[in-house]
Amino acid sequence: MEINEITRIIIGCGIEVHKQLGPGLLESAYEECLAFELKQKGLRVERQKALPIQYKDIQLEYGYRIDLLVENEVVIELKSVDILHPLHEAQILTYMKFAEKKVGLLMNFNVLVLKDGVKRFMR
Numbered sequence: 001m002e003i004n005e006i007t008r009i010i011i012g013c014g015i016e017v018h019k020q021l022g023p024g025l026l027e028s029a030y031e032e033c034l035a036f037e038l039k040q041k042g043l044r045v046e047r048q049k050a051l052p053i054q055y056k057d058i059q060l061e062y063g064y065r066i067d068l069l070v071e072n073e074v075v076i077e078l079k080s081v082d083i084l085h086p087l088h089e090a091q092i093l094t095y096m097k098f099a100e101k102k103v104g105l106l107m108n109f110n111v112l113v114l115k116d117g118v119k120r121f122m123r
Contacts, residue, residue, distance in 0.1 A: 006071050013037035014107050018114040027080045030109045044071050051098050066095055075104040084108050096123050
C-alpha cells in the first residue's frame, strides 16, 4: 500500500474517533480507539512501540515509546492539548529519526475539528 493511502486512512480513522468521542479525553483513550479503527481497516498497528536510542557506545533500550506505528512506516504521535508547540513537532521528528521512518503524523485530538489538529511530517 502506498504511503499516501496509509496516511489518508489514518487521518480518516482519526476523524471517525474524534466524531465519536469529541475533544477533552486523555491521549490513552484516543490511542486505544484509533488503534481499533486502524485494525478494522486491515492495517498493522503497534502500540507503545519501544524506541531504543544509541548514544556513542551505549544503547538505551526503552528510552522512549512511539504511540502508534502503522504498517511499520508511519509514526503517529497523539496529543490532547490546548495548543501544539514546537516541542511537540521536535518530538515526532526525533522519533522518526531514531526509528528511521520517513513519515509521521502529529495528531491533537483536543480541537473542535480534527483536521485542525493534524500535521504531517516527512524527513
